[in-house]
Amino acid sequence: MSAGKIYHWLYPLSWFYGIGVCLRNKLFDWGWLRSKSFDVPVICVGNLAVGGTGKTPHTEYLIKLLQKADLQVATLSRGYKRKSKGYVLAEVQSDVRQIGDEPYQIKSKFPNIRVAVDEDRCHGIEQLLTLKNPIVDAVLLDDAFQHRYVKAGMNILLTDFHRLLCDDALLPAGRLREPASGKNRANIVIVTKCPNDIKPIDFNIIAKRLHLYPYQQLYFSRFRYGMLKPLFPGKTNNRKALSALTGNEQVLLVTGIASPTPLVKEVEAYTSDVKLLAFDDHHNFTPKDLQLVKEQFLQLEEYKRLIITTEKDATRLKNHPALDEALKPYIYVLPIEIEFLQNQKQIFDQNIIDYVRAYSRNSSLPERENAHKS
Numbered sequence: 001m002s003a004g005k006i007y008h009w010l011y012p013l014s015w016f017y018g019i020g021v022c023l024r025n026k027l028f029d030w031g032w033l034r035s036k037s038f039d040v041p042v043i044c045v046g047n048l049a050v051g052g053t054g055k056t057p058h059t060e061y062l063i064k065l066l067q068k069a070d071l072q073v074a075t076l077s078r079g080y081k082r083k084s085k086g087y088v089l090a091e092v093q094s095d096v097r098q099i100g101d102e103p104y105q106i107k108s109k110f111p112n113i114r115v116a117v118d119e120d121r122c123h124g125i126e127q128l129l130t131l132k133n134p135i136v137d138a139v140l141l142d143d144a145f146q147h148r149y150v151k152a153g154m155n156i157l158l159t160d161f162h163r164l165l166c167d168d169a170l171l172p173a174g175r176l177r178e179p180a181s182g183k184n185r186a187n188i189v190i191v192t193k194c195p196n197d198i199k200p201i202d203f204n205i206i207a208k209r210l211h212l213y214p215y216q217q218l219y220f221s222r223f224r225y226g227m228l229k230p231l232f233p234g235k236t237n238n239r240k241a242l243s244a245l246t247g248n249e250q251v252l253l254v255t256g257i258a259s260p261t262p263l264v265k266e267v268e269a270y271t272s273d274v275k276l277l278a279f280d281d282h283h284n285f286t287p288k289d290l291q292l293v294k295e296q297f298l299q300l301e302e303y304k305r306l307i308i309t310t311e312k313d314a315t316r317l318k319n320h321p322a323l324d325e326a327l328k329p330y331i332y333v334l335p336i337e338i339e340f341l342q343n344q345k346q347i348f349d350q351n352i353i354d355y356v357r358a359y360s361r362n363s364s365l366p367e368r369e370n371a372h373k374s
Contacts, residue, residue, distance in 0.1 A: 006168070006169045006173055006174045007172065007173045007174075008173065009173075010172045010173040011169070011173050013172055013173070014169060014170040014171060014172060014173040014174070015170075017170055017171055017172070018170045018178075018179060021170075021177070021178045021179065022178075022179065025148070025178065025182070028148045033148070033149075034149070035148055035149060035150065035151035036122050036149060036150060036151060037151045037153075038125050038126075038129065038139075038150075038151075039129070039361050040125070040128075040129060040136060040137070040138065040139055040359075040360070040361055041137070041138040041139070041153050041154070041355060041356045041359045041360055042125065042138075042139045042141060042150065042151075042152045042153050042154070043062065043138065043139070043140050043141065043152060043153070043154045043156060043352070043355075043356075044141040044144050044145055044147075044150070044152035044154070044155045044156065045058055045059050045062070045140065045141065045142055045143070045144075045145075045156045045158070046141075046142075046143050046144055046145025046146070046155070046156070046157060046158070047143075047145060047157060047158045047159065047165075048145070048157065048159070048165050048168075048176050048177055048178055048180065048182050048183065049159070049160070049163065049165065049168060049174075049175040049176050049177065050171070050175050050177060050258075051160075051175055051258035051259060051281065052160075052257055052258030052259045052281065053158040053159060053160045053192050053193070054158060054160075054192040054193060054221070054223070054336075054338060055142055055143055055158060056102050056105065056106070056142070056312065057223065057336050057337060057338045058156070058158060058190065058192070058221070058338055059075060059106070059140055059142050060106065060109065060110075060337070061337070061338050062140055062352065063075070063106070063110050063113060063140065065349055065352060065353070066137070066138055066352070066353075066356065067110070067112075067113070069353050069356075071137040071138055071356060071360075072113075072114075072134045072135065072136055072137040072138075073113050073114075073136070073137065073138050073139075073140060074113060074114035074115070074116060074128045074131075074136045074138070074139050074140070075103070075106055075113065075114070075115050075116070075139075075140045075141075075142055076116050076117070076118065076121060076124045076125060076128065076139055076140070076141055076142070076144075077100070077102065077103055077117055077141070077142035077143060077144070078100075078117060078118065078119050078121075078143070079099050079100035079103055079117030079118075080100050080101075080102070080143075080282055081100055081101070081282050081284065082096075082097060082098060082099055082100040082117060083097040083098065084097070084098045084099070084117075085119075086118065086119070086120075087116065087117070087118040087120075087123060087124055087127050088116065088117050088118070089114065089115075089116045089127070090103060090104070090107045090114075090115040090116065090117075092107075092111060094107065095319065096315050096316055096319075099115070099117050100117060100282075101282060101312050101313075101315045101316055102142065102312060103115050103116075103117055103142075104315045105311050105312055105314075105315050108315070109311075114128060114131060114136060116128055120149075121141060121144055121147050121149065121150045122149050122150055125139055125150065135361070137356065137360055137361075138356045138360070145157060145182075145185075145186075146177055146178060146182075153355065153359055154187050154188070154352075154355050155185055155186045155187050155188070156186065156187070156188045156189075156190060157183055157185075157186035157188070157189045157190070158189075158190050158192050159183075159189065159190070159191055159192065159210075160191075160192055160193050160259070161191050161192065161193050161194045161195065161198075161206075161220075162193060162259075163175070164191070164206065164209065164210070165180045165183060165210075166180055166209050166210055166211070168180070183210070183212070183216075184213065184216075186216060187215070187216060187217070188216070188217050188218075188219065188348075188351070189210065189212060189216060189217070189218050189219070190218075190219045190220070190221055191206055191218070191219070191220045191221070192221050192222075192338070193221075193222065193223060193259075193262055194220050194221065194222040194341060195222070196222065198220070198222075198341070203220060203341075203342060206218075206220075217351065219340060219341075219344050219348055220340070220341040220342060220344065221338045221339060221340050221341065222338070222339055222341060223262065223266075223336050223337070223338060223339075224336070224337045224338065224339045225242060225266055225334055225335070225336060225337075226334070226335035226336070226337060227239050227240065227241055227335070228240045228241065228242065228308065228332040228333070228334055229332060229333050229335065230329075230331070230332055230333075231309070231314050231317065231318060231328070231331040231332065231333050232318075232328040232329070232331065240332075242266065242267065242269075242270045242334070243270060245270040245271045246271070247270065247271050247272070248271070248273075248304055249271045249273070249304050249305070249306060250271075250273040250275070250300040250301055250304050250305045250306075251267055251271060251273065251274045251275065251305075251306060251307075251308055252275050252277060252293070252296055252297050252300060252305070252306075252307045252308070253267060253274055253275065253276045253277065253307075253308050253309070254277050254279075254293055254307055254308070254309045254313060254317075255276070255277070255278050255279065255309065255310055255313055256278075256279040256280060256281060256282060256283035256285070256310075256312070256313050256316070257281055257310055257312060257313070258281040260276060260278050263310065263334070264276055267308060267334075275296065275300070277292070277293060277296055282312075283316075284316065285316055285317060285320055285322075286322075287322035290320065290322045290323055290324065291322075293307070293327070294324050294326075294327060297327060297330070305330065306330050306331075306332055307327065307330050307331045307332065308332050308333075308334055309331065309332070309333055309334070310333070310334060310336070311333055311334075311335055311336065314331075314333045317331070
């Protein structure tokens with residue numbers, strides 16, 4: 001566990017930033033700014049810090065859980081870096097520019113659910129509630145913990161094991177969007193990206209340091225990496241596990257995510273020759289960027305080389321007109337799922353299902369009470 005880099009000389013600016021954030025939160029607490037409730041279960045997945053804590057993999061976990069329970073789930077986010085404005089309901093033909101990379105990733109993996117984007121989350125939920133055949137049973141808000149105009153029925157707060165919220169500082173000195181006390185609004189706190197070798201004592205230490213209230217539940221999760229999948233299946237049909245790497249492969253790891261370090265360590269566990277080409281989070285690749293990818297790939301030894309990227313980056317690479325055809329057979333995507341630790345999965349799953357059933361507007365849901373059980 002590490003607090004990461006904190007710029008102490010920027011604390012005065014953080015102090016002024018904190019005053020503004022605290023005032024805004026107080027206006028909501030006092031009722032001067034209004035939070036709106038909805039006649040549908042709303043689950044917010046968010047964090048206090050900028051950067052990646054694993055929101056999308058956890059959102060995908062919730063989608064699978066609710067689908068398994070035969071519930072009609074919809075996701076709503078602002079669609080970061082999209083070129084469109086206002087409310088957009090994703091269709092099969094929607095592209096990254098219309099809805100953003102993470103919503104595009106979710107729609108590609110779960111084509112049967114409703115995926116929407118809207119800067120105004122209240123308006124977005126209102127639009128989702130007008131959908132029929134079938135109606136929406138639950139709404140998942142992605143990265144909306146600070147969007148307090150929506151009063152979510154359940155707030156899930158994520159914090160990175162390697163940079164716990166209690167070890168961080170407010171922007172711009174640190175990475176917190178609001179003071180650590182903002183965690184008190186959460187019903188569930190999940191410590192994400194836990195290492196495989198986490199010790200039992202670490203669970204107790206972290207629990208004490210987070211100072212959660214009795215009404216809050218604490219969970220721990222880690223990433224589980226799936227099979228390498230070709231980004232262009234027509235170019236190669238080979239799917240492979242990371243463990244199938246012989247150790248002689250030379251990997252060019254191309255990422256545009258907030259925290260590539262865990263991914264680098266995972267790939268390095270199977271082959272030591274890993275070269276990272278890292279771009280900013282949600283980076284829109286330019287022709288110059290892709291030329292750089294090609295140049296660095298060609299420096300690797302022929303017949304032993306491949307490119308690995310993330311699911312999020314793959315959404316921006318797949319249809320890019322500047323991506324060289326010669327590279328396509330060598331590009332693989334590494335999916336990420338989450339796994340709960342300490343045998344917490346069943347408790348977490350039941351907590352989510354119970355909340356959705358208790359507050360659903362669909363009166364037939366209780367009849368499907370055991371549908372989520374395998």
